Amino acid sequence: MRVAWTADGGTWHLVFRLDPEDDVTGFCADGQPLKLATNTFRAELPRAPRDIHPDLLALAAWTVIAPWTRRRVTFDRPISPELAGAIGDGWGVQAGPTGPTATQARSGGRLAISYSGGADSVAVAAMLPDAPFVHFQRVSHPRVPNRWTHYRSDVLASLAGKTGRELTVVRSDLEFTLAEPRPGYPEHHAVAVGALLMADELDLGGLAFGYELGSRWLGGARYIHRYTPDNLMWAPHGAWGRAFAAAGLHIVLPVGGVSEAVTMRLALGSELRGQLRWCLRGVGGPCGTCGKCLYKELIQAAVERRPLRTTITEGRPVARKWQRPPPYGGQEMIEYGCARVPGIEDTVFAAAARHLCATESSTAWLDRCYPPAVAEIPEPWRKQVHDFVDGEIGFMSEDEARRVETWGMA
Numbered sequence: 001m002r003v004a005w006t007a008d009g010g011t012w013h014l015v016f017r018l019d020p021e022d023d024v025t026g027f028c029a030d031g032q033p034l035k036l037a038t039n040t041f042r043a044e045l046p047r048a049p050r051d052i053h054p055d056l057l058a059l060a061a062w063t064v065i066a067p068w069t070r071r072r073v074t075f076d077r078p079i080s081p082e083l084a085g086a087i088g089d090g091w092g093v094q095a096g097p098t099g100p101t102a103t104q105a106r107s108g109g110r111l112a113i114s115y116s117g118g119a120d121s122v123a124v125a126a127m128l129p130d131a132p133f134v135h136f137q138r139v140s141h142p143r144v145p146n147r148w149t150h151y152r153s154d155v156l157a158s159l160a161g162k163t164g165r166e167l168t169v170v171r172s173d174l175e176f177t178l179a180e181p182r183p184g185y186p187e188h189h190a191v192a193v194g195a196l197l198m199a200d201e202l203d204l205g206g207l208a209f210g211y212e213l214g215s216r217w218l219g220g221a222r223y224i225h226r227y228t229p230d231n232l233m234w235a236p237h238g239a240w241g242r243a244f245a246a247a248g249l250h251i252v253l254p255v256g257g258v259s260e261a262v263t264m265r266l267a268l269g270s271e272l273r274g275q276l277r278w279c280l281r282g283v284g285g286p287c288g289t290c291g292k293c294l295y296k297e298l299i300q301a302a303v304e305r306r307p308l309r310t311t312i313t314e315g316r317p318v319a320r321k322w323q324r325p326p327p328y329g330g331q332e333m334i335e336y337g338c339a340r341v342p343g344i345e346d347t348v349f350a351a352a353a354r355h356l357c358a359t360e361s362s363t364a365w366l367d368r369c370y371p372p373a374v375a376e377i378p379e380p381w382r383k384q385v386h387d388f389v390d391g392e393i394g395f396m397s398e399d400e401a402r403r404v405e406t407w408g409m410a
C-alpha cells in the first residue's frame, strides 16, 4: 500500500494505491469482511492547522487503509520508529520510511472526547466536564453515489454545536471508501481521523471514546461473544492501542467498565440530555423505527422502570432477530432489559425474555463498574475517572467481576 496526503487549506486529501499483494476485499480488526469502493477520501478541518506530525498523518491514513494492506505500507513522509514498530508488531506489516531522517515521537497534553452525541459519549462528557469535543461528520464523496441520504449526519453535528462545549467538527467522506457491507468506518478507529489531524493544533495527548463494557470486555456487537481482555481494538496493549500510543494520542475509555444501562442513566441525568441522539435517521427526534432505536428503547425503559414505548411489531425486519434464540449482539443488555421492563412478555422481546430467563439479581452486576477498566486508563486522567465512578456508580464486587470474566463460557 502506498499513501499520499495533499493539503488544500484546511482540507486534506488522501490517495492510496494498492500493491500487487493487496486485495480489494480485506478485514476489519473485528473480523468483518470489507470491500473497497474507491481509493481516495478527504477530511475537512475547521481551519488549516499550524503543523501535523507525520505520525498523525500516517495513523489517520492507517485507520482507513489497514483492512486492505497485506505486507507493507509506504507513507509519503518519514514516520517515527515507534509507530513503524507498532504497525509491524500489531499487523505484521512493514511500515516506513523511517531511516536516517527518523522523526521524533510526538506527545500532547490534553484529553478530548470523540463525541457522537449518543448515550455513551454523553456519559463520557458527564465524566469529563472540561474536555473539548471532536465530532466526525459524514459528507458525500465526489466519486461515490450517496444512497444513504436518510443518514442525517448534519442533524447530529448541529446537536453537538448546541452543547456549549469547545467543539471541533471534522467533515469527511472516508466512509464511502467502503462498498460492502455498506458505507462506514473501515476500522472503528477511523472516527478519530479528525482528532488525529487536529491533535497538534489542539495539543491532544489522549482521545476518549464512548466504548463501554460490552465493546471493550465482552466482545459485543458483531464481535466474538466472550471475555476479551486482549481486545485488539480497545485494549491499551492491543494493536490499535499501541499504534495510537506511539503517535502520542492515547486511547482512553472512561466508560469502558460500565454497561449501557449505566451510560444511559448518566446521559439521561446529564445537562446534555437535550442534545442526546443515538439515531442517525430522525430529524426532529429519534426515528423510533430503526433497530438501534428499538435496542436503546429497551435500555431506556429498563433504566426508567417503565413499559416499552414502541410501534415496532414482531413481524418487522428490525424485530426479527429477537424472535430467534440467543446469542444476541449486546446480549448482556437484552438480559438487563428483559429482567426489568414491566410487561416484557407482551412486547417484541417476549421470545428473547423466555430464552434468557434473566432476573434483576442475575443482571445486577451491569449496574456497577468493572475495576480493571479504570486501572487501564492512562495515568494523567485515571484519578478523575476513578473518583467519578466511585461517587456516581460504584465498583463491582469480586463475584460481579467474575461475571465479566466468565462471559460467554456458560
Ligand SMILES: [Zn+2]
Residues within 6 Å of the ligand: 279, 280, 281, 282, 286, 287, 288, 289, 290, 291, 292, 293
Ligand atoms: Zn432510529
